Amino acid sequence: xxxxxxxxxxxxxxxxxxxCANVGEALSECAKxxxxxxxxxxxATLNACGPACEGYCVQITGNTGGYSGWPVDDRxxx
Numbered sequence: 365x366x367x368x369x370x371x372x373x374x375x376x377x378x379x380x381x382x383x384c385a386n387v388g389e390a391l392s393e394c395a396k397x398x399x400x401x402x403x404x405x406x407x408a409t410l411n412a413c414g415p416a417c418e419g420y421c422v423q424i425t426g427n428t429g430g431y432s433g434w435p436v437d438d439r440x441x442x
Contacts, residue, residue, distance in 0.1 A: 394421035 391399070391414060398417035402408055 392418065392421055394425070 395414065395417035398420055399413055402413035402417055403410075405413075
């Protein structure tokens, strides 16, 4: 039977492995394409570019949360 120390070391090891595996979220394909451009910006970091690129991708893909576009001015309709 395993000793308490062995079980404790196993559990600690598993926690460390799980923490390392969950360090970063995967980026979308769009964000991966954006990252090189973002990283060329002076002072850019991975922590800043990841969310910035994901936000950019939401904007260019039209994911507007139900908003369908620019408001239409009735005066410009023919």
